[in-house]
Amino acid sequence: MTDTTQFSMRIEEELLRLIDEKAEEEYKNRTELIKEAVLNYLKDKSEKERLKRIGAELWLKGELTDTELKKALSDEEVKDLAFGKKWVEEAVNEIRS
């Protein structure tokens, strides 16, 4: 079994009540419910990042249009990636063969 550690956190009474109600409904304890929620959140974030990476890689290869890229990335991320492309190309151009 994985080692666990203990920490304390401050939370609003109202939110705690909602957590406890949901936990009771699902025959779980408070800790189990919070852990499950956090794990689902992290899984969701990780999946979104995986899709962003696929989108970015396809765009960098020229296999995705700007319009298609904008469906996966925010406006700022699109600007950062476009800057990053030139930034990387400039660095690679400094290679002396």
Place this chain on the structure above:
Amino acid sequence: MKFAADTGALLSLACSDVFELIVKHHTFAATDEVIKELKQFALYEDLLGRKAKEVQKTIEIEKPLQLLPLNIEAAELSIFSLGKENKYIILTDDAHAARIAQERIKLQTKPSFFVFILMYNQKRLSKEQLIHNINLVAKQRKWMTGSLYEYAQKLIETI
């Protein structure tokens, strides 16, 4: 050669298998803000945590006299300011901060793999080592840095 490097850049370089060789030939300056971030990483016993501990032993801590007028994260701001003041090469893998710095004050920064390129130009790394290490770092970093590193790797393969 001396670099001012932010947390992400230092961790990227530390994830390569030539970090010891790099620090033998180049010097890295970082700020208290970067050290604070490295200490946060070092709290965990995972790969980045171990690399964060290693990195702290190799850097020189310096402080910029003045901070640049840029709306970016504190650690990047301190590194960009330090690098500009002392004419160090500024290393970051934060494409957002690098873009803002270039757009607002025309400050030039380099992605961290630029150090591998320098090492290759100095004939301290072979082309295979250059590609292998960029690939190694691409796998460890988050989506934007990872995809840019992979793009760099593909460009280098065609040279």
